[in-house]
Amino acid sequence: MKLNRREIFAGLIAAAAAPRGRAADDSVVIPGKRPMILHNDRPEDLETPLRYFDSFLTPVDAFFVRQHLPRPSAIDAGAYRLTVNGMASKPLQLSLADLQKLPQHTIPATIECTGNGRGFYTPKVPGIQWGRGAIGNAEWSGPRISDILKMAGASESAGFLETDGADTGVAATPDFIRSLPMKKALDASTLLALKMNGQPLPDIHGFPARLIVPGWDGTSSVKWVVRLTVAAESNKGFFMNPGYRFPKYNLPPGSPPKPAELEVIEGMPVKSSIVAPEDQAKLTMGSITIRGFAWAGEEAIERVEVSADGGSRWHDAELSSPKLHFAWRLWHWDWKPSDPGYYTILSRATDSAGRVQPIVAAWNPSGYLWNAIDRVGVTVEKA
Amino acid sequence: MSASKLLLFAIVSAGSAVAADQAMLERGQKEEARSCVPCHSLRLIHSQRLSKAGWNKELDKMAGWGSKVTDRDALLEYLVATFGDDKPLPAPDTSANGTKK
Numbered sequence: 001m002k003l004n005r006r007e008i009f010a011g012l013i014a015a016a017a018a019p020r021g022r023a024a025d026d027s028v029v030i031p032g033k034r035p036m037i038l039h040n041d042r043p044e045d046l047e048t049p050l051r052y053f054d055s056f057l058t059p060v061d062a063f064f065v066r067q068h069l070p071r072p073s074a075i076d077a078g079a080y081r082l083t084v085n086g087m088a089s090k091p092l093q094l095s096l097a098d099l100q101k102l103p104q105h106t107i108p109a110t111i112e113c114t115g116n117g118r119g120f121y122t123p124k125v126p127g128i129q130w131g132r133g134a135i136g137n138a139e140w141s142g143p144r145i146s147d148i149l150k151m152a153g154a155s156e157s158a159g160f161l162e163t164d165g166a167d168t169g170v171a172a173t174p175d176f177i178r179s180l181p182m183k184k185a186l187d188a189s190t191l192l193a194l195k196m197n198g199q200p201l202p203d204i205h206g207f208p209a210r211l212i213v214p215g216w217d218g219t220s221s222v223k224w225v226v227r228l229t230v231a232a233e234s235n236k237g238f239f240m241n242p243g244y245r246f247p248k249y250n251l252p253p254g255s256p257p258k259p260a261e262l263e264v265i266e267g268m269p270v271k272s273s274i275v276a277p278e279d280q281a282k283l284t285m286g287s288i289t290i291r292g293f294a295w296a297g298e299e300a301i302e303r304v305e306v307s308a309d310g311g312s313r314w315h316d317a318e319l320s321s322p323k324l325h326f327a328w329r330l331w332h333w334d335w336k337p338s339d340p341g342y343y344t345i346l347s348r349a350t351d352s353a354g355r356v357q358p359i360v361a362a363w364n365p366s367g368y369l370w371n372a373i374d375r376v377g378v379t380v381e382k383a
Numbered sequence: 384m385s386a387s388k389l390l391l392f393a394i395v396s397a398g399s400a401v402a403a404d405q406a407m408l409e410r411g412q413k414e415e416a417r418s419c420v421p422c423h424s425l426r427l428i429h430s431q432r433l434s435k436a437g438w439n440k441e442l443d444k445m446a447g448w449g450s451k452v453t454d455r456d457a458l459l460e461y462l463v464a465t466f467g468d469d470k471p472l473p474a475p476d477t478s479a480n481g482t483k484k
Contacts, residue, residue, distance in 0.1 A: 037475045037476070
């Protein structure tokens, strides 16, 4: 490779800009979190390392974090008020205690960042280059959105529920406001969660209250919720359009978006990910457990198959119980390679609607919804 | 021009071109520290690899979101030269343990 002087100098600058670079960066500590893959520290964009994905419920201290805007300063539980307004006959100001007095429901649900896996797309697209770990599964508890809206006398002719959190944009960055079709907002599984895995939500995950929209992209689950507005139409801000939209018709990789043909993302595709062994691992001959997780948005996982020979032969993996809509299932397959050498391991999920994980994910200009068959390469060595 | 003069000319002009490049990239890096950091840490930039068109589009987006870039050409040059899509992706950084032991 021949470098010109500009490239050599750019290399020097890059080295100076990232002096610590490749190893653990001791200068950044995220309180309450184990060591996380650090995409951004201000605001926090943290990916869960694969080694923490070994349980049905992802521990809060290992759960991924995706902030669009700086976290709001800590909300005082006593002073907190939720405004419910818009097309509602009885607009409300609810305290945290009011919310705690409503019937509480608990639902296990997987939350996945819309851009999880963006780093796998070619050509590259702007945005955080997430790998496999912008996903987690937790038990969320709190009142149903439908109960809150009933109390407020929400109009039955309303089309959307607009949700705003306490976070605000720096400079002219647009506020993070999301709209949900009323049908999904009124679904019995849609909650205003006050708890995560049985504990009050930590600040970093939206204390004191966040939306949980099971089966939809994580972007729908707005944190630090301070306002619910019953509306005729969807919000028109950046984070509804063009943000978090997917091409109606697939585009050739690398082509620019067609703004008129972008649609709001509703629901999530079927997907499995390999957690162990990790890509390019060196393993010793013997029994090797290949394991991971699989989820399918609003559907349930029906089947996961694994191949250890690049996709010639597939084997059914063992799936964990329970089989739930909205929550992932863990899977594993015990593999006994007969020879040493390099192997390409693949996993492929099928869901309760018959959707099958594709070989190739649909490239899109924002790098959303990566769900190609997962793939790792490993080298097996003689014992 | 004699061969030796030609060689001298080539060396001097190459040197000044490098100096100009270096100066521009340094200006670009200063611009980055000045105009990007108020809203987010630089990791958000340094972990990405984009084409010149891609970085240009990001600068447009950020201008719309209130960034006050004065030396845009230098910033773009610096981003493309350092974090262009022909550069390898960096290995991920890891935060230190923030849980109580």
